Amino acid sequence: MARRKNSSDHEISEILQNAESASESSEDDIEENYESTDDSEEPDDVTMLSSNISNSSDEHNSPPPKRKMPPPERKWKEGSFIPTIEQFTITHSGISNNLLNTSLETPFDFFELFFDSSFVGNIVTQTNIYRNQTNFTAAAKTAPWTDTNIPEMYVFFVATILMSYTKKNRIKDFWSTDNLIATPIFGRLFTRNRYLSLLRYLHFNDNTCATPGDRLVKLKPILLNLKEKFSKSMYPYKNLEIDESLMLWRGKLLFKQYIPSKRHRFGVKLFVLCDCKTKLILDFIVYTGSTTEIKDFPSLGISESIVTTLMEKYLHVGHVLYLDNWYSSPTLYETLHDMKTGACGTVRSDSIGLRKILKKLKAGEKVSQFTDNLLYLRWYDKREINMLTTIHNDDMIRTEKINHITNEPVVKPRCIVDYNSNMGAVDNTDMQVSFSECVRKTIKWNKKLFFHIMDMTLLNAYIMYKEKTGKRLKFLDYRLEVVREIVHKFGNMKKEGKGRPSLSSTPLRLTERHFPSRIQPNGKQAIRRRACIVCSRTELGPKKRTDTLYECVECLCVDDCFKKYHTLNRF
Numbered sequence: 001m002a003r004r005k006n007s008s009d010h011e012i013s014e015i016l017q018n019a020e021s022a023s024e025s026s027e028d029d030i031e032e033n034y035e036s037t038d039d040s041e042e043p044d045d046v047t048m049l050s051s052n053i054s055n056s057s058d059e060h061n062s063p064p065p066k067r068k069m070p071p072p073e074r075k076w077k078e079g080s081f082i083p084t085i086e087q088f089t090i091t092h093s094g095i096s097n098n099l100l101n102t103s104l105e106t107p108f109d110f111f112e113l114f115f116d117s118s119f120v121g122n123i124v125t126q127t128n129i130y131r132n133q134t135n136f137t138a139a140a141k142t143a144p145w146t147d148t149n150i151p152e153m154y155v156f157f158v159a160t161i162l163m164s165y166t167k168k169n170r171i172k173d174f175w176s177t178d179n180l181i182a183t184p185i186f187g188r189l190f191t192r193n194r195y196l197s198l199l200r201y202l203h204f205n206d207n208t209c210a211t212p213g214d215r216l217v218k219l220k221p222i223l224l225n226l227k228e229k230f231s232k233s234m235y236p237y238k239n240l241e242i243d244e245s246l247m248l249w250r251g252k253l254l255f256k257q258y259i260p261s262k263r264h265r266f267g268v269k270l271f272v273l274c275d276c277k278t279k280l281i282l283d284f285i286v287y288t289g290s291t292t293e294i295k296d297f298p299s300l301g302i303s304e305s306i307v308t309t310l311m312e313k314y315l316h317v318g319h320v321l322y323l324d325n326w327y328s329s330p331t332l333y334e335t336l337h338d339m340k341t342g343a344c345g346t347v348r349s350d351s352i353g354l355r356k357i358l359k360k361l362k363a364g365e366k367v368s369q370f371t372d373n374l375l376y377l378r379w380y381d382k383r384e385i386n387m388l389t390t391i392h393n394d395d396m397i398r399t400e401k402i403n404h405i406t407n408e409p410v411v412k413p414r415c416i417v418d419y420n421s422n423m424g425a426v427d428n429t430d431m432q433v434s435f436s437e438c439v440r441k442t443i444k445w446n447k448k449l450f451f452h453i454m455d456m457t458l459l460n461a462y463i464m465y466k467e468k469t470g471k472r473l474k475f476l477d478y479r480l481e482v483v484r485e486i487v488h489k490f491g492n493m494k495k496e497g498k499g500r501p502s503l504s505s506t507p508l509r510l511t512e513r514h515f516p517s518r519i520q521p522n523g524k525q526a527i528r529r530r531a532c533i534v535c536s537r538t539e540l541g542p543k544k545r546t547d548t549l550y551e552c553v554e555c556l557c558v559d560d561c562f563k564k565y566h567t568l569n570r571f
Contacts, residue, residue, distance in 0.1 A: 080088060115457065151490035152491075187485070216446075242322075243272060303326055306327070344387070346385065393398050429459055458479055531548075
């Protein structure tokens with residue numbers, strides 16, 4: 001579909017080596033400013049690797065690199081192609097058998113499958129170590145600090161999740177007492193300074209155990225743990241998809257990417273493997289430039305090796321994989337076919353190994369050619385569409401769309417119809433997460449990536465919750481239920497202060513229903529009196545103390561004061 005320029009492996013190597021020499025921003029800088037520069041209008045620097053693991057599948061993207069070994073000679077034929085389709089041998093797809101018989105019921109139960117006490121405990125340990133071993137500024141070091149614990153860290157996470165429901169310009173505004181923007185739940189969960197301290201010192205791996213050259217070293221234990229849990233929690237259905245996801249980041253970062261077709265355009269790129277039916281995220285790879293962790297296959301290029309790395313656990317059982325033209329190539333599809341895995345996707349017309357089609361097509365026309373197990377089809381709709389598949393023939397089928405000129409159903413190749421119905425799982429997860437992402441502004445990219453992956457985890461937990469319980473709950477409501485359970489289980493919410501409520505909440509007194517009642521006696525006083533709040537706090541006259549036998553939430557004189565308190569904004 002999209003056309004791209006070819007680049008050699010030698011050029012790729014030079015680009016990656018040059019990228020390596022660029023200076024990275026320090027990740028151990030003290031997070032004095034909790035507001036980010038990552039939302040600026042223009043990016044500071046963007047890694048545009050024209051031929052490596054860089055851009056998405058559209059006209060702005062670079063082509064996949066040439067493979068390391070010469071491609072085999074293929075004999076392309078014309079005529080009817082009969083695909084060899086492997087049988088899907090998995091008898092049980094969905095939630096893993098070892099989880100089906102458990103007592104998982106509540107939203108938090110499913111979230112806890114991933115963020116269990118051991119997982120959170122590791123974060124707690126590393127956060128405490130980081131606070132005690134790092135040389136912070138004198139002001140930061142002398143600030144009050146007590147080591148955090150697992151319950152507090154759970155509440156810290158849900159406070160961050162809650163922030164996505166109430167958008168504010170500054171973090172400190174969540175603790176504002178201004179009636180116009182007040183959100184009192186945050187003050188009941190944490191003091192502002194405690195939350196900011198936890199955000200400052202949040203850490204995931206011991207700096208003393210860092211591996212030189214590993215750009216994900218600060219997140220390594222977290223990533224490995226969650227990737228393993230993703231793959232074990234649920235076995236996918238037959239159809240799978242690999243596509244790119246992008247986490248917004250506009251600050252300085254060596255491996256920041258620019259993908260025009262994505263919602264955020266600038267950020268940290270992830271290669272994501274999804275189940276087409278449930279949209280569950282099965283695995284992902286974080287792109288870090290030349291140090292991206294993929295397994296090397298001598299006969300495959302970089303983009304193709306990404307596919308085989310993500311698919312490693314799902315080969316040889318008859319899955320069908322849908323890809324866009326950044327990954328597709330005859331060599332990859334034949335490799336997958338040899339591993340009993342079908343493949344279908346768009347492909348660049350100048351991809352190595354394809355025979356050029358010289359025939360000019362008119363709207364609605366198609367032309368195809370094939371090898372022993374591979375079909376290459378070109379169909380002209382509003383433009384040329386090139387498809388590569390190992391599981392389809394060149395049949396045309398009717399769709400539900402109607403041609404408004406002829407009033408007849410629109411006819412398309414079957415492979416294109418199947419591709420359109422199965423691709424989009426990764427984009428769907430991006431959209432779901434973007435509606436309520438808990439990513440906070442921070443000058444630390446690794447913390448922002450952690451919160452992004454926490455959003456992905458919440459989405460996976462939500463999908464599993466629906467699969468097992470059958471309950472139809474919206475994702476936003478599911479997140480709130482997780483928050484509610486964690487607050488109930490781990491939160492030590494501060495109670496409302498004793499005595500009279502603050503006057504900052506008084507606008508409610510002008511609209512609510514109020515009834516005066518006699519102050520009830522207690523064990524010490526048979527007749528009780530209290531000071532009238534209007535008499536003692538008036539702004540329009542001299543203050544005085546007047547004791548009264550009656551009250552109405554506040555203590556009020558029944559005569560003029562009761563009327564003033566419930567009808568005047570200022571009394």
